[in-house]
Amino acid sequence: MYRKIMVPVDLTHIDKLEKALSTAADLAKHYDAKICFFGVGTNTPSPVAHNPAEYDRKMAAFAQEQGKKTGIDCSGMTRISHDPAIDLSEIIVHAATEAKADVIVMASHVPGIADHIFASHGGYVATHWDHSVFLVR
Amino acid sequence: MGSNAETGIESPDGAANPIDTDYEIGQDNITKQIGPFGLDIHNPVFLISGLSIVAFVFLTLAFQESVGPMFNDLRGWLTSTFDWFFLSVANVFVLLCLFLIVSPLGKVRLGGQDAVPDYSYSGWFAMLFAAGMGIGLMFYGVSEPISHFTTSMGGATVGDGGARTDWAPLGGAMGDADAAFDLGMAATIFHWGLHPWAIYATVALALALFSFNKGLPLTMRSVFYPIFGERVWGWTGHVIDILAVFATLFGLATSLGFGAEQANAGLEFLFGIPVSDGSKVVLIIAITGVALISVLAGLDAGVKRLSEINMVLAALLLLFVVLVGPTMDIIKGFFTSLVAYVEYLPALSNPVGREDTNFSQGWTSFYWAWWISWSPFVGMFIARVSRGRTVREFITCVLIIPSLVCVLWMTAFGGTAVHMVNEGVQAIADAALPIKLFTMLEQLPLQAITSFIGIVLVIVFFVTSSDSGSLVIDTITAGGKVDAPVPQRIFWCTFEGLVAIALLLGGGLGSLQAMAVSTGFPFAIVLLLACYSIIQGLRSEPR
Structure with missing residues (x-):
C-alpha cells in the first residue's frame, strides 16, 4: 500500500522522536517501503549544524544509521529555509x-489552547497534503 | 563541500575557514514549555534585556522631570564633546568599505566560495532599503535640503563669544542661491549617503562573515571572537548583546511613537483626522497589528513582500515627481548635487577644527550617533539576507547603490522643494516637519493620489521596521537561533508597540530616544574593534 514513507525529523531532539521512528520502521517493514528522513535547516549556524552543508551531511548520516539499525532502505533529504519557525509545515x-x-x-x-492560535505542524500537513499523514503522539 | 582539515568543521558551500570553538549554539538557552507556549531564550540576555527595558520605561515615566533632561543632556554632551570621535569613526568605516571593494579581500564570498545568493537582486535590495532608511527618506527628503539651503543662504554669523551661532554647513553661502543649493544638497547627501551606509555595511559584513563563514551564532558578540576569544560567550558577550537589544528596541519604540505623531499629522493634513492621543494610539496598534501579521507570515512572505511593495510604490512616487516636477532641473540637479557632494565631502567629514559647530555637532554628530545606534538592528537584518554575495558585491550594493539612490531621491524631492520655495511657495518652508512632503506634493498635479501613496509608504515602512526589528531582537535574545518559537517574536513585536504607547501617553519619547542615540557612543568604540575583526576574519578566508 505504501512505497515511500517520509519522516520529518528535528535533529536537535532525536530523543523525542523514538515513537515516530519505530512507527515508521514498522510500517516500512510491513509494506516493504523505503523511508526518507527529512529535515529543514537554516542558512545560519544552528545547534545542529554550522552551515547547510554540515546539516545535509548529518541528515545523510542519520538516515544511514537508521538504515543499518532497521535494515530498511533509508535516505536523507534536507531543505534550507530563511525562516523555518514559520515555513516548516509548508x-x-x-x-x-x-x-x-x-x-x-x-x-x-x-x-492544546495554543493550537487554536497557531496551527500545529502536523495539523497543517494533514490539512494541506493529498496523501495519508500519520501523527504520532 | 567537505570538512575543513584543521578544524573538522564542515565547510559551508565551498572553501571557507570556520572558527573552531567549543561553544555550542543554544547551550546557554533556557528551553521550557510555559503553559501552551514553548520557550527557547538565551540566559541571561533575554531576561536582563526585557526587565531592564521595563525598568527604564517605568523610571522615565515616574521621574520624567529629572530623567528627561538627564538623557537629553547626556546625548547633547556626547554628540558635542565627542563630535570629532563620531566623525572620525564614520570616516574609518567609509575608508574600510572602499578599501574592501578594491582589495583582494573583496573576492571572499559570504557563505563559502560556492555559495549561491539566497535572494534575487530586487528582493535583496528592497529589504536593504526598507530596513536601512526608507522611513527617514520620507520625512527628511523634503525638509533637510530646505533647512540646509535656508541656513546656507543666511551665511555665517558669529556671536559675542566668537563662536558661530548659525546652523549653516561649513561657511554657508550668504545670499548666493546657486551656491546655497549646492551646499545644502551636499550636506544632505553627506548625511544620507556613503557614511550611514558604510556604518550599516561594516556591521552587516562583520555579522555575515562570522556567521556564514566562521560558523558562529548570528549575534553581535560573535563579531568580537577574534578579539575576546572564548570570553565572548561570557559576560563580555552578554553585555554586547544586551546593548544591541536595548538600542534596537528603544530605537524602534521611540521611532514608532514619533512616527505615529508624524503619520497622524499627515492624516490630519490629508483627511482631516484630528491629532490626538487616541488617534496616535490607534495608529501604533494598527502598525503593530500589521507588523504582527507580517511576522506570522515569515521572512519571505512578510517583510520581503512588504519591502518589495514599498520599493515599487517609492519608485512610482519618485518617477512621478521627476516627470511632473521640474524634470530638467532634477536631472541637472542630480549631477550638480553629486559633484557638490564630492567637492564638499572632505570639508564636511573633517573631524577637527570645525567652526560650523552647530551643524557638525547638532546635525552630523547626532546623525552618526543615531545611525550607529541603529546599526546592530539594520546590520543584522542585512546580514541575514546577504548570504552568497561576495564581499565586493556586498559592499557595492550596500554602500554605493543606496547612496546613489539617496542622491536621486534627495534631488527629486528636496531639489524640487527648494526650487518651489525659490519660486515663492513659502508654505513648504513654513510647514511642520511631518507634512513638508505632503505640502510639496500639493503643488503638483494628482495630489490626492500621490499624498495617499506617501502616507501608505510611511506606514508600511514603519511596519517593515517593526517586523524586521522583532526578528532581529528575537534572534539575539535566542542566542543566535533563527528558529526560536514563534510566540517569542510576537512578544517582542507587541512589547515594542506597548513601550511606544506607554511613552507616547506618559511622555518620555524624546528622552528615551536621546538615550537610544547615546548608545551610539559605546557602539562606536565597539564597532572600531569590529573593523579589526573583519580584516582578521577576511584574511583567514580562502579567496
Missing part, C-alpha cells in the same frame, strides 16, 4: 510531494 508538504512519498509519519504534540 516545506514538508512540498518536499513530500517532490520525494513522491505516499505517507508522512511525524511526531506531534497533544493539542
